[in-house]
Amino acid sequence: MNGNLDLLRSVLGEMRLDLLERENVVATGIGYKVKGGERTGTLSIVCSVVEKVPAAQLTRRAIIPQEVGGVPTDVVETGIFRALQARTDRWRPAPGGVSIGHKDITAGTLGCLVKDDQGTYILSNNHVLANSNAGVPGDAILQPGPIDGGRNPADKIAELARFVTISLPEPAPPSDCPIGRGIASLANLFARAVGSQTRLQAVRPQAGENLVDAALARPLNMGDLRGDILDIGTISGVKHGELGMAIRKSGRTSGTTSGEIQQVDVTVDVDYGSGRIGRFTDQLLAGTMSQGGDSGSAVLDSSNNLVGLLFAGSDTSTIINRIENVFSALQVHL
Amino acid sequence: MTQEHPDEGAGELPAAREVKTRYEERLLSLPGVVSVGIGRSPDGRPVIIVGLDRNRPATIREIPEEIEGYPVRVEMIGPVRAL
Numbered sequence: 001m002n003g004n005l006d007l008l009r010s011v012l013g014e015m016r017l018d019l020l021e022r023e024n025v026v027a028t029g030i031g032y033k034v035k036g037g038e039r040t041g042t043l044s045i046v047c048s049v050v051e052k053v054p055a056a057q058l059t060r061r062a063i064i065p066q067e068v069g070g071v072p073t074d075v076v077e078t079g080i081f082r083a084l085q086a087r088t089d090r091w092r093p094a095p096g097g098v099s100i101g102h103k104d105i106t107a108g109t110l111g112c113l114v115k116d117d118q119g120t121y122i123l124s125n126n127h128v129l130a131n132s133n134a135g136v137p138g139d140a141i142l143q144p145g146p147i148d149g150g151r152n153p154a155d156k157i158a159e160l161a162r163f164v165t166i167s168l169p170e171p172a173p174p175s176d177c178p179i180g181r182g183i184a185s186l187a188n189l190f191a192r193a194v195g196s197q198t199r200l201q202a203v204r205p206q207a208g209e210n211l212v213d214a215a216l217a218r219p220l221n222m223g224d225l226r227g228d229i230l231d232i233g234t235i236s237g238v239k240h241g242e243l244g245m246a247i248r249k250s251g252r253t254s255g256t257t258s259g260e261i262q263q264v265d266v267t268v269d270v271d272y273g274s275g276r277i278g279r280f281t282d283q284l285l286a287g288t289m290s291q292g293g294d295s296g297s298a299v300l301d302s303s304n305n306l307v308g309l310l311f312a313g314s315d316t317s318t319i320i321n322r323i324e325n326v327f328s329a330l331q332v333h334l
Numbered sequence: 335m336t337q338e339h340p341d342e343g344a345g346e347l348p349a350a351r352e353v354k355t356r357y358e359e360r361l362l363s364l365p366g367v368v369s370v371g372i373g374r375s376p377d378g379r380p381v382i383i384v385g386l387d388r389n390r391p392a393t394i395r396e397i398p399e400e401i402e403g404y405p406v407r408v409e410m411i412g413p414v415r416a417l
């Protein structure tokens with residue numbers, strides 16, 4: 001066997017350039033010959049071609065001989081080889097799941113395409129496409145995002161169209177009496193539990209509560225976008241996320257990951273940096289399935305129904321806006 | 335209603351989400367509480383889940399084990415940030 005392999009290696013070494021020069025051949029190697037779809041036990045020199053063409057349509061020179069140097073050949077169709085593209089690369093056309101970002105941010109994820117009667121848009125988070133409320137309609141959206149090498153205007157794929165403003169109260173001065181705060185809360189909890197009328201006044205949040213971190217960008221050229229989601233495929237519809245539902249996402253940093261909706265009706269305080277905390281209600285919570293840069297990923301169920309828009313997380317959790325809330329806030333649909 | 339909200343309480347208990355909504359503001363005002371949501375116990379019953387940024391014994395002591403008939407579970411989820 002080893003002797004045979006050595007023979008094939010030496011023949012391949014001699015014949016490789018000759019074979020690769022033939023029209024259509026994109027690779028040569030050693031492998032078991034396949035006959036009628038079944039692998040045989042015979043080692044052969046395998047020529048990979050872009051496309052299998054009947055011998056009658058080939059020039060004599062392009063035909064790969066049945067045998068070279070006394071060893072059999074095989075021809076397999078592989079198409080053109082491409083270097084595997086990373087999610088942080090420039091993609092044209094660009095699918096969902098790759099790097100994108102407003103010109104002044106680092107990078108997030110291109111979620112998916114959505115529509116209204118004015119046209120088609122890229123959906124992602126406000127903090128990805130609108131720089132956490134700082135963006136202005138018309139601002140350049142780059143694919144890939146700036147931290148992945150996206151430059152303005154060379155990599156501009158879209159312009160910020162509109163976004164839902166996130167209520168982000170300025171950082172509060174540190175409480176001078178955290179213990180007192182705790183005791184008041186405790187008293188409240190139990191006063192309420194027994195239905196007392198004398199409970200202390202409830203603490204009101206400093207500003208409004210949010211439902212979504214969402215924004216739309218208008219593509220410069222629809223031909224620059226694919227409409228599907230990398231590794232996941234085409235979105236089949238929209239579904240209400242429920243406890244225990246199996247979900248998947250395709251994101252810039254951690255790729256395609258899956259999880260399960262572990263909590264619904266979640267109210268959560270999310271850190272937007274510089275001490276700004278936004279409170280979000282009616283969120284979905286899943287386990288570890290995301291990292292920084294995955295923000296804006298579309299979240300789907302196992303039948304490719306769109307369930308949510310990923311925007312935040314911790315070491316052990318992923319926080320997702322309900323897609324119904326996103327669509328209704330932005331007045332869009334699939 | 336039950337179709338859309340499988341997290342309803344059984345029998346005479348008010349809906350878990352209604353109870354959660356009434357208590358969440360005060361729970362979230364406790365030091366280190368970052369989230370309040372509804373999950374399921376291993377036997378499928380609704381539970382109120384309180385997420386903490388880290389282990390905080392003083393806060394945990396202030397969180398009741400049960401609110402209006404619903405068990406309360408505390409989980410260390412860590413600080414939540416925009417990704």
